[in-house]
Amino acid sequence: MKIAILPGDGIGSEIVAEAVKVLNVLDLPFEMEHAPVGGAAYEAHGHPLPDSTLQLAKDADAILFGAVGDWKYDKLDRPLRPEQAILGLRKHLGLFANFRPAICYEQLTHASSLKPELVAGLDILIIRELTGDIYFGQPRGRRTAVDGHFPGSEEAFDTMRYSRPEIERIAHVAFQAARKRGKRVTSVDKANVLETFQFWKDVMIEVHADYPDVELDHMYVDNAAMQLVKAPKRFDVMVTGNMFGDILSDAAAMLTGSIGMLPSASLDKNNKGLYEPSHGSAPDIAGKGIANPLATILSAAMMLKFSLNQPAAAARIEAAVGSVLSQGLRTVDIWSEGTQKVGTREMGDAVVKAI
Amino acid sequence: MKIAILPGDGIGSEIVAEAVKVLNVLDLPFEMEHAPVGGAAYEAHGHPLPDSTLQLAKDADAILFGAVGDWKYDKLDRPLRPEQAILGLRKHLGLFANFRPAICYEQLTHASSLKPELVAGLDILIIRELTGDIYFGQPRGRRTAVDGHFPGSEEAFDTMRYSRPEIERIAHVAFQAARKRGKRVTSVDKANVLETFQFWKDVMIEVHADYPDVELDHMYVDNAAMQLVKAPKRFDVMVTGNMFGDILSDAAAMLTGSIGMLPSASLDKNNKGLYEPSHGSAPDIAGKGIANPLATILSAAMMLKFSLNQPAAAARIEAAVGSVLSQGLRTVDIWSEGTQKVGTREMGDAVVKAI
Ligand SMILES: CC(C)[C@H](C(=O)O)[C@@H](O)C(=O)O
């Protein structure tokens, strides 16, 4: 089992180091190889996703990814900025299915911005399509407007698009995931305005015919944003496009109060995947040894389950994380009166010990 | 002062009737003319925005709008659906600047999903560009894909676009609005992925040069969605495009807990405007006499201030609304233990009396 380890920028290397420590203690035949990505790769090789890193990711059975991005790269041309690495990996590896659980850990209910009764026991799965939509649609660029409100003026433009097979495959992923959970899928669209999402809705309804045991409903994206705030527990599986999924999955993660705890998986059609925490590179706290490594450790658990066929090992990690939380150990992002504040490394050590 | 009154569907006619009652008691020389819009207009004239209604809206100095939409029109072809009326009005009247305040009323802090300390005193102004972006960009439609992941398959597509003058004018609106408030503008974009929003950010920075007294910062839309949940009070004025604004302004309105209280204005370049509550047509409670008319009444106040140059009359309405809340009167959406539940009409009567 070959794992590509791509720590990236900011807190990336600190949190990934803890996840690697946890993987190592499982006593499984992993071959792990590290490579730079994002700003770190730009510094070392002049490109955020060097060929060698991409090749390693292609050759591996799974990828453990930290985070990319730092303000210091803001002035670089777009193709050289750290985020291009993650967009490039998604595209070149065909990682079209992004799983983003939004779970409110029982021990952390108080950390949510929402009133405890609204989030206690929250467990939503957001499935975001990750290789289509306006993220990759062509054409895009700048030009002189030929119509619109100000013909003759400079304009910039992008293309939103989804093809039938792209929608079909993410629909199957969502219905199959729902089968293993609450058997309810909410498809989020903007069919009242966008051609792309009227088509999305139509294809969702068609694919749903194969899953009579799963309930399907449809919600406009603006309403979905409201319902997440008002009554998040009404959702089971939410499936949506790349752009809407970017916004809604972050909002949902934040409202759990547990964003430092939330893993994510981005899978290709063979369940090969890239695993990363839902939070970002947090350059403001990089190097301080205070970042929460649990989202990355739980991402490693997801990797064992989804890509490496080691569900028992995944369960051991998840149980160990539950146990350190119950012991009262907390990194600063989830700390509260009466619990014990620990650093990144101590948290990783505690998980190792609990395993 | 000619006002077009467009009640629309669902609770529209009930809530607009109360706002009209309030306007009538001000003793100002209003000429009000009613016309159908949305599903109601489709039923009467076979089109959600009949020529006669559009003409009335064009001739008027301001438009008071209720809400449109009902599930019973879901099966109609897109051009005949109720929402096309509001999109058509925005487009034909050039209503490019949408003002959506997200205010947490002191008396209603408890009604928010968020913890009281996060929303008490909240007062954000979201300015959404309303006639550009992917809402109106051409081309759009269905076709056979020539490239992308599945060339040869059916696909649907839309065009996101902004021209320089479109961004400039909404930027000026935002900076000028900020001058009258906290002097801080947050421009929300997705410059790390979209050409359109890299351009948006560039032009924002250029226009900002005219407003050295106002602070400008930039935030990605996914992060903005998180910050609204985590620490909404950090914002003063938020300015963004049509699509992101649709999502963020609804999320912000809902998290105040006061969505039944929030007015909105959509202005053209001469401050002629359309005024409507931030909430929708709520067909599930239509005709029951329980809808909250205060957002519509406050929209009428905004109309007096922005389009009809009657700030004193606007202030009288706003004070009257404050007074009925302090009296403890509540419609069911904002009711809590210890306050007095009233219906739509009683609430309108109470505002009239307080004036
Ligand atoms: C870094 C950025 C390009 C990326 C995205 O927009 O997809 C990030 O926000 C994410 O959600 O993984």
Ligand SMILES: CC(C)[C@H](C(=O)O)[C@@H](O)C(=O)O
């Ligand atoms: C009804 C719909 C077309 C509209 C929009 O998306 O703009 C609504 O959601 C709004 O925000 O006014």
